[in-house]
Amino acid sequence: MTDSRKPRARAVDKRRRLTTEAARVLHEQGVERTTLADIARAADVPVGNVYYYFKTKDELVLAALSEHSAHLDALTGRLDRLPDPRDRLKALIEAWIDQRDVAARHGCPTGTLAVELDKRADGILDTEAGAVIRRLLDWTGQQFRALGLSDPDDLAVTLVSAYQGMSLLTNALRDPDITARQGARLLRWLDSLEAPNQTA
Structure with missing residues (x-):
């Protein structure tokens, strides 16, 4: 690696650490209770350096x-590597179950952030949080569609709503x-869901 590339690599590493720690600290503490100094400390980056990468806390929230x-x-x-869409959905639920201790302490990472950001007046960051949840809904809907089930998008809403509800109660x-x-x-x-052509 040339000398000119080393500083660039260090800069990329610092930004990556700040982004990773922003996601974790904001999930654990919430937006209002988290300062740039908290994230800088967690990322092991001098707080003065944070402004080189992120001018405001909102930019760090977007990065998170x-x-x-x-x-x-x-x-x-x-x-998606699993061949069967039902198995993909089951594996998703099992991943949620595996994170139950984290949910008990802090709730769903994206869901809690979306709720907190919705309380703010600007309405920009909450839209971004909603976009992440929309990605989950879209992927889930694709799995129900691949199973040939009626109303796949509504089934996706049912599943993701159940996840958000159980995360909220687990945390509360x-x-x-x-x-x-x-x-x-x-x-x-x-397991109980069957496509219309599979019913007797």
């Missing part, structure tokens, strides 16, 4: 939302077992 979107894309990319009651139980119920619900 991009991180959530990237995590979602990575997850659905892995699930600090009870990860809620996600485990409701996740198992969703798995049974998926």
Whole structure:
């Protein structure tokens, strides 16, 4: 690596660390309670350097939302390797169940951020948070459509709404077992769904 590329690589690494830690710290503390200094400390970046990469906290929130979107894309990319769409949906639910302890402490990363950002007057960042949730709905709808089920987009809303609801209750009651139980119920619900041409 040439000397001229080393500073560029370090800059990319710092930005990556700031983005990753912004997603984590904002999820754990919320937007209002989080400062740029909190994120800089978590990323091990001098707070003065943060402004080189992100001029405002809102820019860091946008970066965190991009991180959530990237995590979602990575997850659905892995699930897309499964040959059966029902198995993909089941694996999605199992991933939610696996995160039940995190949900108990902090709720759904994107859902909690969307709710908090909706309280703000500008209406820009909450739209971005909604776009991440829309990506999940679209992917989920594609799986129901591949199964040949009626109203695939409504089924996607049912599934994602159930996830958001169980995440909220798991967090509010600090009870990860809620996600485990409701996740198992969703798995049974998926097994019960049949395409119209499969019914007797």
